[in-house]
Amino acid sequence: MTFTRRPFLAMSAAFAFGAGAAGAAPDGFLGEWFGALDLGSRQLRLKLEVSAGPKATLYSLDQGGAPIPPGETRIDGDRIFATWPVISARYEGQLTGGKIVGTFRQGGALPLTFARAQETSAKPEPLTQEGLAKLRADAGAPALAAAALSRNGRRIGFVDGRRAVGRGEAVTIADKWHVGSCTKSMTATLVARAVEAGAIGWNDTVGQTLGGAIADMRAEYRDVTYRHLLSHRSGLPANVDIAQLIKFPRESADARADRVAYARSALAQAPAGRKEAHFEYSNSGYVVAGAMLESRLGAPWEMLIADRVFAPLKMAGAGFGAPGTPGAFDQPVGHAATAAGALEPFPPGGPITDNPAVLGPAGRVHAPLAEVLAYLSAHCFRSPFLKPESWQMLHTAPFGGDYALGWERRGDALWHNGSNTLWYCEMMFDPKRGVVSAAAVNDGRIGAMAIPVGKALSGAAAAAV
Template identity: 50%
Template structure:
């Protein structure tokens, strides 16, 4: 959310489809046609390149996106480079034979992908992963230049937590296994879980609309969004813009954030629709803020209190909090970092801009230790009936609109649940693998491209360690 210098959350790959002018292609007989590939970003996403006389378009098949136009296109003999400005992504590749384009798709992190001519991607074998060890974690962290990385996993064989690196680049204090990590948009599944709890209690329903909750004597929801339901919001199907831009909201702790959150929600609803209701998936932090505002309206309690009482406490998550962990005057927890003039500079808590605005809490401000994250993930693996009914767990984990996005989770092709999160100073990924019984998490106190790639590698190495 480009509200402040750092006020945005990490978007999943290929989730926007904006209509921009498409540059015409120079004549080149080798590339025209449709190409399909599978991008492995923790979850596997099917992407389609459409190359025709009007330009190059990208479609995220699993996420139901429209054609995302290439805004800069270079075709040079057997090489291709396309910039997709709308989603901040670039693809660079080369024809390796008449049926394949091999290259790298970059959006935050860099990911190798093979496009095959036609509508069917060739199945990519699961890359061999070496199990995570302390030495391997430190080697990966050092190669990425991240201040610190932590990882944890749990399976029937047991649990483990590994950490490596420093809490701050400006001190020699090492990270500890019980340290707190900021999880960004992984908060979304927590907000969806909270919605499930309140839906079972009868306070709100999946089909409850924005208008039914937020309309009142002093406010009427714009017609384009009035009939959007809680399910639309949590599935990124309400047609909302991704972020609120150009308004200032406090990133420092507020006594009662409800007024700020409602102001943010109304600002998001005042924006022009990005798509018709339910038409396509557009990853929107705004939607989760509006969902949080709805919960606050029907319960009379702040989202921060609700998530603690209805999700964290019942599940045994003991040390979760909001915003950047730690104290401003002491390095008692890891600090997030920002790349400035080629150097990673720590962002101490308590400073303006050290996290996303408080209003955005339901979309991405939770921090917690790795052990608590495993506790949360195990609940989604084990689906305890004392916490939610079986059909409610299924609702949380099942895409409602035919794409790959469930309620706060991206569903992998193997049935696993994955998500990532970042406030641009931290980056994390989590995975719930019901088939193998493995849950794992990884996080860095840095969100550079190198750190993102390292976290993705560490997550899969943690999974390999859990599988033994």
């Protein structure tokens, strides 16, 4: 199992304009159309521009608004079909009642209606216990939890469902949830703590830190710094080869040697793109950063983050890997779909409960949602846990774009999601609104879970403010 995070509509910087089908577009389709993809935690506003050819150019208004060039565009009577190869997306719609009603596909499938006028995005409805239960039931998830906290002290939390399919134990508000790649911002926060302690520097390089252990790393990576690694601007590919990954143990009391071995493999790979200019979401980058921390600070990443991040923030329930005691079902259990489509639980103590321990810095933390809110509050309200300049470093994209150090910026808010293919989680904080929220499900079907979890996340925030 490897971590993935692929937002809708992220696109390449290089455009290759495709030719549309021959013939003129019917007048009913020509011109500008506006719609929005419901991604659960937000609405992604789109503009569709249909011109003669026909040619359907797409604009993601909330992601910079640059034109996304079409590949193939076909119009047949009252139906339109369009593709955008640079983002691996397509749309099929029917003109009816002055609107184009259809389906947008980019990995998953989402309903998408275009209208002539740009509508104001609807505000999320405040979440209730009944609303959360409906989201869970409609998604078919074993359990769903959401919580939020505002600067005025209002706190809400809702849970619904069972810890495992086929079991009777109900989830509780105190249960622990696997946060997947939301761990990344925690690793970045650990780096900030180490910088403030004078143990490392933001601009320490891979070559300086790991050169003695990995003398044969590719030259392109020698000058890569923590800032590159934590913002996915190092040039490193997403992961090492799966055949290499599965050789690492699922659990380890001390994964330092494994992280050096992983880093050696990652740093031997050809770059996915040029440092700083190219964004490549990379679990490997965070493992390399973890190995650098371990090399300089002389302890496993797990011990470092527990002592320097979790303990000061009073996150006593935070841990690593699958939560719970083998055989006890005292915590939620992760689930995946079988080939037949049924959900199968993967309880602790089994052979597969999480990614290998080597991936810890990229995504193996679990915690109760109350403690996740404490962590998010430190970021949102910039507590004395870190100096103002450190918070600013963590929350700023150092080389452009919208990805900071472990966080994706969404307007005034910072957000992230995570999954190890057995769980799915989203968390966010919004300094302008003064609210933090988190939502999680013990179901790894990301395509089916992203929207209900996102709705729980935004609804919880709305209920708390």
